[in-house]
Amino acid sequence: MANNSSADKQRAQELVCVTGAGGFIGSWVVKELLHRGYRVRGTARDPADRKNVHLHTLEGADERLSxxxxxxxxxDSLRAAFDGCHGVFHVASPVSNDVELIPVAVEGTRNVVNAAADMGVRRLVFTSSYGAVHMNPNxxxxxILDETCWSDYEFCKQTGV
Ligand SMILES: NC(=O)c1ccc[n+]([C@@H]2O[C@H](COP(=O)([O-])OP(=O)(O)OC[C@H]3O[C@@H](n4cnc5c(N)ncnc54)[C@H](OP(=O)(O)O)[C@@H]3O)[C@@H](O)[C@H]2O)c1
Structure with a gap:
């Protein structure tokens, strides 16, 4: 990608971390960041797993993706991943109704927020879900849904949505 503008040149020096880089949303975020000229550090529980191979084929990955x-x-693994990062996209979150995975999502997100703060990350973006705000029959x-709107917990439990 040609870095002609000063904004492009500045971005090329900025490192952004994407947690869960090999997942559905994570892969698109990595692709878009590379397209916009950022250096990208993606996290995975097993970077060598073949499910992450597609990331290496993205344009710009050879030079700017690790x-x-x-x-x-x-x-500690999060602190190491965020070291030197300007921004973090937190996308690594299990998507499931399995009650055993809910603590992983909650505790994992708390760890990401705290580790990002520890490491001086300037901006953190968390991928929420339409499901967090939409399910409310009342x-x-x-x-128009905004940050004051939440799904109704009892309704979700009763209906299993
Ligand atoms: N898909 C959608 O249309 C959509 C829409 C709106 C919001 N979202 C939200 O976006 C987020 C990602 O969704 P997705 O569809 O991209 O899910 P996905 O494809 O299943 O990806 C989830 C990622 O999370 C990682 N992960 C799971 N447990 C982890 C752990 N303990 N530590 C580190 N990484 C872990 C997985 O990486 P490894 O297994 O490789 O480690 C995987 O890459 C979710 O929070 C979801 O609610 C998704």
Whole structure:
């Protein structure tokens, strides 16, 4: 990619970490960051797993993408992954109704936020879900959803959505 503008040149020096880089959303975030000229460090629990191979084929990956091993339940691995990073996209979160995985998502996110703060990361983006805000039968379908809107927990438990 040609870095002609000064904004492109500045980005080329910025390192951004994407947790869960090999997942569905993570892969798209990595692709877009590379396209925009950033240096990218992606995390995976096993970077050598073949499910992450596609990341190395992305345009710009040879020069600007590295993968490192990190688990959201391993605080030190997150600190190492975020070292020197300008920004973090936290995408590594299990998507499941399995109650055993909920603590992984909650504790993992807490670890990511704290480790990013520890390491002086300037900006953290967390991928939430439409499911976090949408499931509320007591709200008009015309309501514009914002950060004050949450899904109704009892409704979700009753319906299993
Ligand atoms: N897919 C959608 O349409 C969509 C829409 C809106 C929001 N989201 C949200 O975006 C996030 C990612 O969704 P996705 O569809 O991309 O899921 P996905 O493809 O299953 O990817 C999840 C990633 O999380 C990583 N992961 C799971 N447990 C981990 C752990 N203990 N430590 C470190 N990494 C772990 C996995 O990496 P490894 O197994 O390789 O380590 C995997 O790459 C979720 O929070 C989801 O709610 C998704």
């Amino acid at each position: 993968l490192c091993r990190a688990d959201v339940l391993d605080y 709200r008009s379908p015309d309501t």
